Amino acid sequence: MEPKKAFKRLPDEKKQDFIDKAIDLFLSVPYEDITMRMLNKALSINSATFYRYFDSKDALYLYIYHTIAEKLPKSEGYNLWEAPLSNMITYAPYISMREKNFLSLIYKIPDHVLQMLLDLYRDEEFDKFKEYLTLDKRKGKLREDIDIDFLIWLLFTIRNQLYIYVRQQGYSVDEIFRLLNFVFRDLLRNGIYKHDS
Structure with a gap:
């Protein structure tokens, strides 16, 4: 799952901070219970910004999973x-x-x-x-x-x-x-x- 261009254009440090905050939320709250409001609050962004970066919570989760999996040796x-x-x-x-x-x-x-x-x-x-x-x-x-x-x-x-x-x-x-x-x-x-x- 690829993020949108707006997310790709962010500086690496800002992207990593975004991912770290999202991981913390996914680890602390059951997936089904995470609302867009909670996600936006945890990421310190508004809804419009989130949707400029990703299509959905699912797309964000899949992107993070793929990013971590890419670090593993083939x-x-x-x-x-x-x-x-x-x-x-x-x-x-x-x-x-x-x-x-x-x-x-x-x-x-x-x-x-x-x-x-x-x-x-x-x-x-x-x-x-x-x-x-x-x-x-x-x-x-x-x-x-x-x-x-x-x-x-x-x-x-x-x-x-x-x-x-x-x-x-x-x-x-x-x-x-x-x-x-x-x-x-x-x-x-x-x-x-x-x-x-």
Whole structure:
């Protein structure tokens, strides 16, 4: 999500101050409870100025998320079975604890914002999944009859539904990581049936 030109023209220091204030608000108040009035007050701006910078609260949230995510190293490899954000502990050299906490809000934002966030990265993730699954298939790690495009669609669907499920259940972040790792590392990789010894 790109901010509008007026925001891009701000000096870097002013942009960072704006982002820092927004992060503080998102971390201290549940997303759904944040009104435009609260947002404008926290950012020390009026409504007209906010809308010169961003289309909506959602657009601001997505911009901040993307800005923080861009600080993280791009992995050389890709572990398809890794739970999303489960390597956050290794992000310490790249982002602050505040930024890590902000990224963790992905488990608490409304479904429509989560869907916007997932859509934002869909094409990039699809290409990455396809590259590594194709490589795994060439190496003989995947069954020959696997349709990679269908498998990716299936994995995206499962992941998106898992996000919704864990949020509805009110799981803690640790419980979410355990469940996502179970699904992606164990259940999907090994199946649901016992294997004969």
